[in-house]
Amino acid sequence: xxxxxxxxxxxxxxxxxxxxxxxxxxxxxxxxxxxxxxxxxxxxxxxxxxxxxxxxxxxxxxxxxxxxxxxxxxxxxxxxxxxxxxxxxxxxxxxxxxxxxxxxxxxxxxxxx
Amino acid sequence: xxxxxxxxxxxxxxxxxxxxxxxxxxxxxxxxxxxxxxxxxxxxxxxxxxxxxxxxxxxxxxxxxxxxxxxxxxxxxxxxxxxxxxxxxxxxxxxxxxxxxxxxxxxxxxxxxxx
Numbered sequence: 001x002x003x004x005x006x007x008x009x010x011x012x013x014x015x016x017x018x019x020x021x022x023x024x025x026x027x028x029x030x031x032x033x034x035x036x037x038x039x040x041x042x043x044x045x046x047x048x049x050x051x052x053x054x055x056x057x058x059x060x061x062x063x064x065x066x067x068x069x070x071x072x073x074x075x076x077x078x079x080x081x082x083x084x085x086x087x088x089x090x091x092x093x094x095x096x097x098x099x100x101x102x103x104x105x106x107x108x109x110x111x112x113x
Numbered sequence: 114x115x116x117x118x119x120x121x122x123x124x125x126x127x128x129x130x131x132x133x134x135x136x137x138x139x140x141x142x143x144x145x146x147x148x149x150x151x152x153x154x155x156x157x158x159x160x161x162x163x164x165x166x167x168x169x170x171x172x173x174x175x176x177x178x179x180x181x182x183x184x185x186x187x188x189x190x191x192x193x194x195x196x197x198x199x200x201x202x203x204x205x206x207x208x209x210x211x212x213x214x215x216x217x218x219x220x221x222x223x224x225x226x227x228x
Contacts (some may be wrong), residue, residue: 009200034216043219044206046217052214054152094214096213099211100161101146101217102158103157105155107127113157
């Protein structure tokens with residue numbers, strides 16, 4: 001069975017500082033990894049994904065994530081946080097065995113001016 | 114282009130009533146997914162449709178939940194005899210062909226409150 005862990009319920013960062021939102025996963029085969037963001041009363045918005053190839057994936061709004069196979073991690077990063085980045089972030093994984101995404105519990109990012 | 118749309122955006126119902134939630138996927142997407150987002154359970158998969166194949170119902174929590182997809186496009190999720198624990202946001206997503214590496218695009222969700 002596949003699973004995703006987001007160890008931090010909330011991450012606080014000052015505007016302009018770098019941010020990291022952590023994600024670790026467990027799958028039986030090759031992982032397909034995704035990050036989504038959710039703003040209040042909205043659906044999930046796709047940010048980026050890792051399928052294969054380069055371990056550093058770049059996505060929307062200046063976000064990037066690094067796939068680390070040995071640590072089974074896929075942390076989300078941004079060099080300089082904006083107040084508008086404040087939202088709920090979800091990491092998700094899928095493998096060849098199932099039809100669905102399995103999500104982590106979400107991390108609330110708070111960027112303070 | 115239009116994204117995934119869902120209706121209604123909010124639904125308040127009384128315990129024991131039936132509800133129907135609708136999802137319009139992105140045009141041309143053959144794969145459609147339903148998920149549920151609740152405070153206690155997080156985001157959980159409910160059901161998956163791919164073309165004319167039999168749906169994957171492995172995530173449905175009870176036999177009170179059912180879904181259909183007509184004409185390979187619009188889908189309806191039906192909850193019979195609603196219970197208070199059914200209160201959640203029901204999210205629909207679609208992807209182009211259901212392949213494992215495809216991006217799933219989500220609708221805004223239907224917020225269901227069972228009184």
